[in-house]
Amino acid sequence: MHMNSAPHLLNEDRAEYQRVLDEALRNAHERPDLAAVGLRLNAEQLRTMALNATALIAASAAAEYEHYVKVRREMRTSTAAASAGGSVLSPAVGQSAESGGAGFAAVIAVLAPVLAGTAAAIFLLVGYILKMLSPTPSFADALLTAGWFFGxxxxxxxxxxxVGLLLTALRNGAAQVAEQVPAGELPDEVSRAKDAWRHALLERGILPFLRAALADPSADPASTAPPRPVSRIPKIGFSGPEFSSPAEGSTAGQRPTFTSPDFTSPDFGGPEHRPE
Known part of the structure; x- marks a missing residue:
């Protein structure tokens, strides 16, 4: 892939770029090729130069970055679709499937105590009122028995x-914990793509840039231009051919001279010189 076609870093990935750069500068003492850090250019100056050349350095890992962005976008799209399906489809499908089961059981669980308690209160109240009459009706005891039964x-x-509410709460809590993704943890495919981009960014972009900056004696830390790449192949100089005018007096380079022909008038003399 050509560097001119490399995408620019998204705003959300610039912080990751800075983290990779800071790690490279922090561990520069462990690399012999970066041993010159701090002699002519310190870490802060190199960091400023690398930040100014973000587009150039990021272009060295363009292929890995495009793959990382693509995988991350697909993951976010699938997550959004799953969330939308859980919030829209679940009530529609769940209500039709579970309204006859869990919904009916919930209604019964709520209405049963209310109805039974109401019946118990009525039977007990009527039974004890009948018990207070002087000739106690024969069905007063039956009403009291029915009242205690409904109680x-x-x-x-x-x-x-x-118990049903407790079990439902425990089941829903366990499902939420199982589906929850820990903060900062990415799926395996996205994590691998991110690690590949970070590695390519470090090895093919940041480290070569730092080496070139340290090897270039004319590098200006305040300049926004990237340092000139250091080439191990010496430059071959070509000089134009010399064209000089021929030396005076030399005959090798002289042009041939041309003289105009002599035209003389015919001689008119005596009879002895008449033209034939």
């Missing part, structure tokens, strides 16, 4: 509803 049923319904 027990109310207690059981409340217990079942509490």
């Amino acid at each position: 027990a049923l109310t207690a059981a319904a409340i217990l079942v509803a509490a």
Whole structure:
């Protein structure tokens, strides 16, 4: 890929570029080719020069960066689609599938204690009122028995509803923990693409730039222009051919001389010189 076609770094990746640069400068003492850091150019000056040449350095790892951006974009697209599907499709599909199961059970769990408690209160109230009459009706005891039965049923319904709510809360909490991605952790494919870009950026971009800056005696830390690349092949000089005018008196380079022909008038003499 040509360097002219390399994409510029996105704003969200400039911080990562600076981290790779800072790591290279921080570990410069471990590399013999960067042993000159601090002699003529210090780390801060080299950092400024590398930041000014971000586009040039990033172009050296253009292929890896394009792959990293592509994989990351696909991951974000799939995550957004999954989130949209979970928030839009789940209620539509879940309500149709679970409304007959979990929804009906939830309704029963809520209504059963209310209905049973109401019935228990009515039967007990009516039963004890009938018990207060002087001739006690024969069905007063049956009403009290039914009241206590519905009271027990109310207690059981409340217990079942509490257990169901607890189990539902635990299940939903476990599902959320399982689906949650830890902050700062990327999927394997995106992580591998990012590591490949960082490695190419360091080995093919930042380190060669720092070596060239240290080897160039005319490098100006305040200049925005990148240092001239140091070539190990000596430059071959070519000089134009010399063209000089021929020396005076030399016959080798003299042009031939041309003289005009002599035209003389015919001689008119005596009869002895008549033309034939």
